[in-house]
Amino acid sequence: MNAPQTLRELSCADDYDPNSMRVEKARELIRQFLKPVTAVERVHIRFALDRVLAQDVVSPHDVPGHDNSAMDGWAVRFADLNPEGETKLKRIGESFAGTPFAGTLGPNESVRIFTGGVMPAGATVFRTGQPVRASELGMLASLGIIEVAVYRKLRVAFFSTGDELRSIGQPLGAGEIYDSNRYTLYGMLTRLNCEIVDMGVVPDQPNALEHAFATAAESADVVITSGGVSVGEADFVKQLLDKLGEVLFWKIAMKPGRPLAYGKIGHAHFFGLPGNPVSVMVTFYEFVRDALLVLQGRRDVAPVPQFKATLAAPIKKAPGRTEFQRGVLSPDGRGGWQVRTTGDQGSGILSSMSQANCFIVLSDDTGNVAAGEVVEVQLLEGLI
Secondary structure, rough: OOOOOOOOHOOOOOOOOOEEEOHHHHHHHHOOOOOOOOOOOEEEEOOOOOEEEOOOOOOOOOOOOEEEEEEEEEEEEEOOOOOOOOOEEEEEEEEEEEOOOOOOOOOOEEEEEOOOOOEEEEOOOOOOEEEEEHHHHHHHHHOOOEEEEEEOEEEEEEEOOOOEEEOOOOOOOOOOEEEEEHHHHHHHHHHHHEEEEEEEEEEHHHHHHHHHHHHHHHHHEEEEOOOOOOOHHHHHHHHHHHHHOOOOEEOOEEEOOEEEEEEEEEEEEEEOOOOHHHHHHHHHHHHHHHHHHHOOOOOOOOOOOOEEEEEEEEEEEOOOOOEEEEEEEEOOOOOOOOEOOOOOOOOOOOHHHHHHHOOEEEEOOEEEEEEOOEEEEEEEOOOO
């Protein structure tokens, strides 16, 4: 069966079930509609860190441009060496890094050579779509390359919805809470090197929300919201977003983070994340992160790797949903790894993310897991 060409085609597909979407299926569907940015700019290599190359980089010359020594020693002619005994050679000079020996090595002669010193006489580097890290910066500099072509930064606008939310610095009234989601989103987007537009808190009012969605979509490549897509609110928000674009609402078979929306508002991609703080982070890690990397022009985007660890204490779980429990991974003292949960896994307990260094990933067909069993873990450090 051919992949759907539009979101509306997808919503009418026989295998599309918006009420119990599996995690992998949702990732697959989102990936079908992602097209990377195409605008290119040239930047000095000092400003290329964490950008994505928009053109191949070809070396203008060999590196190193000369044979050099990897350590201190002596430069000799192999033909002068006596394989059966001691060899005596005349020392005729020295070769230092940056100050090579000017002569030529003759018979029965030797030169004292130091690390990096030039030995006496006797390609394509990076591909389009490759991220520029610290090692790439060093290699570019070693080639004498000053500027590289990179894709422009991805522009992401985001806001929180909810009448109970207040920005930090404002006094709290009865039943009101501070909006933490915008700050976790800010941090995760910053680590992905996006251009960020923080639109604040938008009240649950149709006119205000419609204006916010339209404004965000007009100026950004991606629009992210937190809150407003739970079961009780989805009908209202869905009608509003259907007016502005094509948006799919899913109930993902996962915990935390069941409610999730993906679609297009105008030319902008839209991700509607849950309102609970932990759910925001989990859904960002599992769905939004990879999508943003693809949109940035990365060609090497693969699922975040998982590896196995031994469970230190039992976990209760009912089959039917993939769970991403917050975990603490540590050496087991026997050359392997063990993992335990951070404790209470409530989706509103943001401290569980602060304490965690990994997710314990329990598949939808997994039930209770006993201590000592092997589980899959997904590292958090270095992701966002």
